[in-house]
Amino acid sequence: MLNPYMPYPVSIDEIITETEDRNLKTFKFVFLNPGDEDKFSYRAGQFAELSVTGKGEIPIGIASSPTEKGFVKFTVNKVGLVSSYLHSMKVGDIMGIRGPLGNSYPWNTLEGKNVVIIGGGFAFTTLRSSIIFMLDPANRKKFKDINVIYGARTPGMLLYRDELAAWEKRDDINMHITVDAANDPDWKYNVGFVPAITEKKAPSADADTYAIICGPPVMIKFTQPVLDKLGYGHDQIIMSLENRMKCGIGMCGRCNIGKEFVCKDGPVFTLAQLNATPREY
Amino acid sequence: MKVIKIDKKDWTGGIKKIQDSYRLFGPVKGEKFHDFKELGKGELPDLNFSNTRLSPKSIVYPQSEIMFEYSLDEKDSDHHIMKDAAKNYSPRAVLGIRPCDASAFLLVKRNFDTPEYRDPYWIRAYEATTFIGAACNNPCSTCFCTTAGSGPFNEEGLDILLSDAGDCWYAKAITEKGEKLLNAAGWSKAAAGGSLKKIESLKKEAEARISSSILTDQLKNKKTTELYEAPFWEDVSFACINCGTCTYLCPTCWCFDIQDENSGCSGVRMKNWDSCMFPLFTNHGTGHNPRGTKLHRVRQRFMHKLKYYVDKYDNGIQCVGCGRCIRSCPVNIDIRRVCDMMNSYDPKACACPVK
Numbered sequence: 001m002l003n004p005y006m007p008y009p010v011s012i013d014e015i016i017t018e019t020e021d022r023n024l025k026t027f028k029f030v031f032l033n034p035g036d037e038d039k040f041s042y043r044a045g046q047f048a049e050l051s052v053t054g055k056g057e058i059p060i061g062i063a064s065s066p067t068e069k070g071f072v073k074f075t076v077n078k079v080g081l082v083s084s085y086l087h088s089m090k091v092g093d094i095m096g097i098r099g100p101l102g103n104s105y106p107w108n109t110l111e112g113k114n115v116v117i118i119g120g121g122f123a124f125t126t127l128r129s130s131i132i133f134m135l136d137p138a139n140r141k142k143f144k145d146i147n148v149i150y151g152a153r154t155p156g157m158l159l160y161r162d163e164l165a166a167w168e169k170r171d172d173i174n175m176h177i178t179v180d181a182a183n184d185p186d187w188k189y190n191v192g193f194v195p196a197i198t199e200k201k202a203p204s205a206d207a208d209t210y211a212i213i214c215g216p217p218v219m220i221k222f223t224q225p226v227l228d229k230l231g232y233g234h235d236q237i238i239m240s241l242e243n244r245m246k247c248g249i250g251m252c253g254r255c256n257i258g259k260e261f262v263c264k265d266g267p268v269f270t271l272a273q274l275n276a277t278p279r280e281y
Numbered sequence: 282m283k284v285i286k287i288d289k290k291d292w293t294g295g296i297k298k299i300q301d302s303y304r305l306f307g308p309v310k311g312e313k314f315h316d317f318k319e320l321g322k323g324e325l326p327d328l329n330f331s332n333t334r335l336s337p338k339s340i341v342y343p344q345s346e347i348m349f350e351y352s353l354d355e356k357d358s359d360h361h362i363m364k365d366a367a368k369n370y371s372p373r374a375v376l377g378i379r380p381c382d383a384s385a386f387l388l389v390k391r392n393f394d395t396p397e398y399r400d401p402y403w404i405r406a407y408e409a410t411t412f413i414g415a416a417c418n419n420p421c422s423t424c425f426c427t428t429a430g431s432g433p434f435n436e437e438g439l440d441i442l443l444s445d446a447g448d449c450w451y452a453k454a455i456t457e458k459g460e461k462l463l464n465a466a467g468w469s470k471a472a473a474g475g476s477l478k479k480i481e482s483l484k485k486e487a488e489a490r491i492s493s494s495i496l497t498d499q500l501k502n503k504k505t506t507e508l509y510e511a512p513f514w515e516d517v518s519f520a521c522i523n524c525g526t527c528t529y530l531c532p533t534c535w536c537f538d539i540q541d542e543n544s545g546c547s548g549v550r551m552k553n554w555d556s557c558m559f560p561l562f563t564n565h566g567t568g569h570n571p572r573g574t575k576l577h578r579v580r581q582r583f584m585h586k587l588k589y590y591v592d593k594y595d596n597g598i599q600c601v602g603c604g605r606c607i608r609s610c611p612v613n614i615d616i617r618r619v620c621d622m623m624n625s626y627d628p629k630a631c632a633c634p635v636k
Binding site for chain 2: 001002004005006007008009032051053054055056057079080083093094095096218242243244246247249250251252253254255256257258259264276277278279280281
């Protein structure tokens with residue numbers, strides 16, 4: 001019997017400090033046992049339990065794309081016991097990864113559609129995975145227009161800044177980067193909250209357009225009315241949730257919203273699905 | 282269906298023989314209450330009880346269970362890598378489990394044995410166990426098993442059902458596992474022709490003694506969001522102190538936590554029982570808590586047992602009617618009353634007219 005609680009052993013290959021407050025770091029892991037990378041076959045939007053031996057596990061969205069081979073990447077905010085300890089670890093240290101877990105974004109539905117990605121703050125990790133996946137030469141033709149609205153408090157709080165700049169230069173993706181406020185006179189992108197930029201830049205709704213929203217609760221709260229105004233149906237608004245988790249496989253009982261487990265039945269739900277369930281997230 | 286007659290004089294000898302090939306668990310009286318424990322060689326279960334204070338779930342699902350071991354010493358070649366802890370899944374038997382508690386394992390199995398994932402600890406322990414039930418001739422006033430999908434002589438989840446016929450036990454072998462245990466005990470005397478009839482009449486008498494009941498027929502038809510918003514949760518949760526006694530005693534509560542515990546340069550990763558009654562159960566790292574008030578937590582317990590489970594598995598409620606949570610609740614919260622409120626809830630009847 002496969003043991004779903006057993007993590008794959010990995011070592012830390014690279015650590016990148018992403019933001020100016022140094023609270024977000026991206027960890028690149030390589031699998032210690034040959035063959036484990038193939039077993040860890042994932043889709044954009046899934047997550048994994050990062051297992052820091054002696055401290056515990058944390059559920060974190062996978063920031064690398066299935067099209068990137070040889071490693072997996074996670075961007076971790078420093079918050080509690082496990083993530084704080086992880087932030088003190090060094091390249092070469094050994095730990096574990098358990099997964100992939102959860103359902104992923106609905107790639108079968110999204111094929112042949114316009115995709116609008118709306119992200120805020122550090123909830124951009126699985127969205128990065130999705131963008132890299134869609135922009136892969138083998139995949140790009142499967143999607144129509146791709147629009148990305150991504151905001152952070154300041155320019156220094158944006159994740160993956162080099163990649164954002166590279167995507168800005170491409171003509172097969174429309175980037176709308178924004179910050180709440182900029183003190184940098186050279187800032188050449190948008191200034192304003194994500195809901196306001198969404199109202200200005202997001203394409204209006206049609207049957208072939210889907211929005212993926214990922215961000216802090218306050219951003220979601222004010223962006224949803226904007227999408228309603230633009231005419232997006234609640235089946236076309238896709239959201240990724242977070243809840244406290246332990247097992248990640250729908251057994252330990254804490255992350256449920258109604259009868260759905262965020263870990264196993266989610267973390268990705270349509271707004272229509274969420275409307276039918278208690279909002280315990 | 283094979284029925285064996287066990288003369289009471291053969292009881293002790295048979296139990297000793299069972300212990301030659303099984304780890305045996307049974308009810309034992311402590312200072313005030315009966316509880317299940319592993320019996321020492323020659324120790325007898327005490328079947329002179331109504332039911333144990335704690336459910337027997339820990340026989341399959343220990344309150345604290347080590348999954349993995351690890352070394353934190355970088356001098357060890359496999360430091361920081363999880364290794365399976367040693368486990369004992371040799372045959373075990375639980376003698377004297379009540380039918381309600383045995384059927385509870387079947388409800389819990391739906392959580393731990395799923396098409397996508399299988400919990401190897403729960404499943405292997407469950408598969409190693411032979412369940413020898415003791416039918417209830419004298420149910421308590423808080424028992425409502427007959428309307429909760431079980432009953433005092435219910436056979437689901439049991440391998441053998443023992444019925445006390447006064448001067449002897451009738452042992453009905455329900456599964457092959459059960460027959461194997463009867464053979465191991467040396468209990469092989471076939472009961473006389475009328476035994477099934479006798480068991481049936483004992484069953485009828487016991488069922489007639491169950492004085493309380495619940496209605497669950499409307500739960501499935503209710504809208505989750507409407508039940509969730511019902512005003513009665515304020516009243517139901519008012520006295521609750523979130524002590525967690527109900528979930529601790531419950532044979533069908535399965536929630537757990539995972540923790541690492543270190544000692545020097547080594548440690549273990551464990552599964553521990555947890556409870557939806559505790560705020561930390563759902564508290565986010567940011568401090569945000571989606572079930573931040575006791576109303577949220579009390580509602581979660583009842584909605585899980587009586588609505589979410591019903592909708593998820595389409596196989597009844599997540600309760601077998603043992604009544605432990607009613608007997609031990611320090612503030613007298615009664616699942617029978619809450620179930621009736623949920624089953625009969627009509628949001629339209631509660632709405633005040635708008636002037």
